[in-house]
Amino acid sequence: xxxxxxxxxxxxxxxxxxxxxxxxxxxxxxxxxxxxxxxxxxxxxxxxxxxxxxxxxxxxxxxxxxxxxxxxxxxxxxxxxxxxxxxxxxxxxxxxxxxxxxxxxxxxxxxxxxxxxxxxxxxxxxxxx
Numbered sequence: 001x002x003x004x005x006x007x008x009x010x011x012x013x014x015x016x017x018x019x020x021x022x023x024x025x026x027x028x029x030x031x032x033x034x035x036x037x038x039x040x041x042x043x044x045x046x047x048x049x050x051x052x053x054x055x056x057x058x059x060x061x062x063x064x065x066x067x068x069x070x071x072x073x074x075x076x077x078x079x080x081x082x083x084x085x086x087x088x089x090x091x092x093x094x095x096x097x098x099x100x101x102x103x104x105x106x107x108x109x110x111x112x113x114x115x116x117x118x119x120x121x122x123x124x125x126x127x128x129x
Contacts, residue, residue, distance in 0.1 A: 003096075004096065004097070004098070005049075005050045005096050005097040007097075009025070012024075012025050012049070015049070016048070016049065017121070019121050020048055020049075020121050020122070023100060023119045023121050023122055024048065024049050024099035024100050024101070024119075024121075024122050025049075025099070025100070026100075027084075027091070027100040028100070028119075029102075029119060030067075030119045030120060030121050031066075032065065032066025032067060033066040034066075034120070035067070035068070035119070035120025035121060036120070038060065038068055038120065038123075038125050039057065039125060039127070041057050041058060042057060042058070042127065042128060043056075043057040043125055043126050043127040043128055044056050044057055044074065044075075044125075044126050045057065045060075045068075045070075045118075045123040045124065045125055045126070046123065046124050046126055047076070047094040047096065047097060047099055047101070047122070047123065047124075048099070048121065048122050048123060048124055049094065049097045049099040049122075050094060050096050050097040050099070051124075052075060052076035052094055052095065052096040052097070053074065053075035053076060054073065054074065054075045054076060054077060054094065054101070054118075054123060055070045055072075055073060055074045055075065055116065055118070055123070056072070056074040057125065057127075059071050059072045059074060061108075061109055063108070063115055063117070065115075065117060067102065067117050067118060067119060067120065068117075068118050068119075068120050068123065069108070069115050069116060069117055069118070070115075070116040070118065071108045071109055071110075071111070071112045071113075071114055071115065071116070072112050072114065072116075073092075073104075073116060075095075076094055076095035076096045077092055077093070077094070077095060077101075077116075078092075078093045078094070078095045078098075079091065079092055079093075079104060080093060082103065089103045089105075090103060090104045090105075091103055092104050092116060092118065099122060100119075100122070101116075101118050101119060101122045101123070102116065102117045102118040102119050102122065103116075103117050104116045104117070105117060
């Protein structure tokens, strides 16, 4: 994996939109169905903060939950126990810059049975291979 990216709070605020900052740097969640759909298929999804490759396009599926969902991580993902909001969940963060991306749940489709539920403002689609 790449070397960790470290920026000041002011640098992140300058680089990101207010909503991208709130979600990725303050562990926020965008409202469900608020982000326009992303394509699936050839290509990959990257971190909005640092550009690290996170998910392959062919692992995206429609979970009808209101957020982009993937059944397998395809890159720089770290998972952490999250006990906020009176729940026990697994938080998903970018390995390279520690951006909050969303959560992973054990209710996804085969072959993994996982659903990486990701905030749309935290990722960008890169068409191609």
